[in-house]
Amino acid sequence: MAYDSLSTESATQxxxxxxPMTHHSQLITxxxxxxMPIRNEAGFIERSLKAVLSQDYPPERMEVIVIDGxxxxxTREIVKRxxxxxxxARPSPQSQLTTHHSPLTTRRPSVTLLDNPSQIVPTAxxxxxxxxxxxxxxxxxxxxxxxxxxxRRCVEVLQETGADCVGG
Numbered sequence: 001m002a003y004d005s006l007s008t009e010s011a012t013q014x015x016x017x018x019x020p021m022t023h024h025s026q027l028i029t030x031x032x033x034x035x036m037p038i039r040n041e042a043g044f045i046e047r048s049l050k051a052v053l054s055q056d057y058p059p060e061r062m063e064v065i066v067i068d069g070x071x072x073x074x075t076r077e078i079v080k081r082x083x084x085x086x087x088x089a090r091p092s093p094q095s096q097l098t099t100h101h102s103p104l105t106t107r108r109p110s111v112t113l114l115d116n117p118s119q120i121v122p123t124a125x126x127x128x129x130x131x132x133x134x135x136x137x138x139x140x141x142x143x144x145x146x147x148x149x150x151x152r153r154c155v156e157v158l159q160e161t162g163a164d165c166v167g168g
Contacts, residue, residue: 034064035137049111050144057151063111063112089108
């Protein structure tokens, strides 16, 4: 499903699929894919990506997909460094059983870095959508710093209102 050609019918189907109900009519926590289309955001990407990674939404129910438009200003290297820090800070299965977690080993969503050779945002979003596993898709630009409750509140509003799209 292409981002720039998403019909109202398709959006409704996506919303319906993304908001499943349990047998007790309680809403479940949908899996969220956060798409970050970026290009030459070296001055902003670290704060932006860290804000995404600091959400109060359950990290095991989120993934972050950064789609880089072949940045030439060091943006890609910053994203790679953050990914390496996250992967290096993930506790091993054995340490999870025996040690207390420090802030460095706090669970974080997975982060994937993809290439966008065409360097334009609609193509980046289509690349991200092809890789996204989420029931809900959230777009965050590389120069934005979202509030720590942004993802949770977006999901809550989708669930409470039945809206097709929310943001803020």
